[in-house]
Amino acid sequence: MGTFQIEGGHRLQGEIRPQGAKNEALQILCAVLLTSEEVIIENIPDIRDVNKLIGILKNLGVKIKKLSKGTYSFISNEIDLSYLESQLFKEEGSSLRGSIMIVGPMLARFGKGYIPRPGGDKIGRRRLDTHFEGFIKLGADFRYNKEERFYGVDAPNGLTGTYMLLDQASVTGTANIVMAAVLAKGTTTIYNAACEPYLQQLCKMLNSMGAKIKGVGSNLLEIEGVEKLGGCTHRVLPDMIEIGSWIGLAAMTRSEITIKDVSWDDLGLIPNTFRKLGIELERRGDDIYIPTQESYEIQGYIDGSTLTVADAPWPGFTPDLLSIVLVVCTQAKGSVLIHQKMFESRLFFVDKLIDMGARIILCDPHRATVIGHNFESQLKATTMVSPDIRAGISLLIAALSAKGTSVIHNIEQIDRGYENIDERLRAIGAKITRLEA
Ligand SMILES: CC(=O)N[C@H]1[C@@H](OP(=O)(O)OP(=O)(O)OC[C@H]2O[C@@H](n3ccc(=O)[nH]c3=O)[C@H](O)[C@@H]2O)O[C@H](CO)[C@@H](O)[C@@H]1O
Numbered sequence: 001m002g003t004f005q006i007e008g009g010h011r012l013q014g015e016i017r018p019q020g021a022k023n024e025a026l027q028i029l030c031a032v033l034l035t036s037e038e039v040i041i042e043n044i045p046d047i048r049d050v051n052k053l054i055g056i057l058k059n060l061g062v063k064i065k066k067l068s069k070g071t072y073s074f075i076s077n078e079i080d081l082s083y084l085e086s087q088l089f090k091e092e093g094s095s096l097r098g099s100i101m102i103v104g105p106m107l108a109r110f111g112k113g114y115i116p117r118p119g120g121d122k123i124g125r126r127r128l129d130t131h132f133e134g135f136i137k138l139g140a141d142f143r144y145n146k147e148e149r150f151y152g153v154d155a156p157n158g159l160t161g162t163y164m165l166l167d168q169a170s171v172t173g174t175a176n177i178v179m180a181a182v183l184a185k186g187t188t189t190i191y192n193a194a195c196e197p198y199l200q201q202l203c204k205m206l207n208s209m210g211a212k213i214k215g216v217g218s219n220l221l222e223i224e225g226v227e228k229l230g231g232c233t234h235r236v237l238p239d240m241i242e243i244g245s246w247i248g249l250a251a252m253t254r255s256e257i258t259i260k261d262v263s264w265d266d267l268g269l270i271p272n273t274f275r276k277l278g279i280e281l282e283r284r285g286d287d288i289y290i291p292t293q294e295s296y297e298i299q300g301y302i303d304g305s306t307l308t309v310a311d312a313p314w315p316g317f318t319p320d321l322l323s324i325v326l327v328v329c330t331q332a333k334g335s336v337l338i339h340q341k342m343f344e345s346r347l348f349f350v351d352k353l354i355d356m357g358a359r360i361i362l363c364d365p366h367r368a369t370v371i372g373h374n375f376e377s378q379l380k381a382t383t384m385v386s387p388d389i390r391a392g393i394s395l396l397i398a399a400l401s402a403k404g405t406s407v408i409h410n411i412e413q414i415d416r417g418y419e420n421i422d423e424r425l426r427a428i429g430a431k432i433t434r435l436e437a
């Protein structure tokens, strides 16, 4: 278990450039399986989950070449289907969430897609029904081995387009079904589709490979199946969750930070949600400039009632930033209700913040009220274990603002989604040391 030691209470200053988006990269990497031609992907983040998925592609027989930092070439012209039935795949496939998205492309191109129950954050129930109901609608046969927790879909005669209304706007579920439908016979209509920038990027990439997808950016996708797809070059967007994390970091440490090249137009409600907490953000070209602020005051609603920050499917506020919003509110002026609607175990990390002196009432597994200190009382350093990726970064932000030296264990959770985080934070003045496991 890796550990960070953090000396808190120092202001930071400078520029930070977001990495490529983790959750987009996981989709895009799976899409390389849809063609035998070369696909070049730029701005791939060097993080644990992405590297694990690249490892799975390699074991599937994909020829992978690193062309430069973050840029890779993939050629999937000799796929080894026997890997899907190997013990190695059972271990590797279950070690991250993103692996689930190899099922759609494999089913579409080779008529079979298998996957062990995927990993990812333990943040509540994370079902896969939406994915498999979609494949079944496209004509696949489904089986599930309960003992081995192994899912399989087969369509030896190919898939056929149809209409489907998803039971929920699942992000990876939509990506998976889209990747299956692009090579199906006829037209597939997906209503209640997720439409995060990750998915918009996936659809744009697939269209540049020859797919025919309409409605990109909406919750109604129409996909006219094509016989085959060709190669392309695709660039991954900056990671909006990292961008939100750096906004929170700047506010909590009262630092002046510029976040470079954020692709502002793809950030949706993120900038305004932080502004509602009283944090000043300035758009400078495609950068976000955050000035030093001695305090920030949470804005109530027009009628004077208390602000709620809640997650919702895109274009609502992403659940992946709620833990960061919560930690930022512990030093705001005023109160807020944080409502995590999607996941039932993502707020339990507040116990650690309470230990550090934060004023938080966990109302139930989904809701927490935060009463900010307005920097009149500093958080106190402590020792903690990172339970999931976003709680981990939130605890790291809390530690950087706290008085004294904190220790965070299980930082593999943070490394899952944040590239070289200690070095990048040291470059803007953070006192953070990685202790070897
Ligand atoms: C690898 C990846 O891309 N992971 C992201 C992806 O996970 P993932 O694709 O696994 O998450 P889903 O979108 O399937 O669903 C997440 C959770 O939200 C619930 N749900 C979802 C949609 C909805 O309309 N109503 C609803 O309640 C689901 O029941 C589930 O518990 O999307 C999540 C939701 O944005 C993010 O937290 C994850 O970071």
Ligand SMILES: C=C(OP(=O)(O)O)C(=O)O
Pocket: 022, 023, 049, 096, 097, 098, 119, 120, 121, 320, 389, 390, 417
């Ligand atoms: C929950 C997340 O990731 P995953 O779905 O990979 O567990 C996340 O990125 O916040």
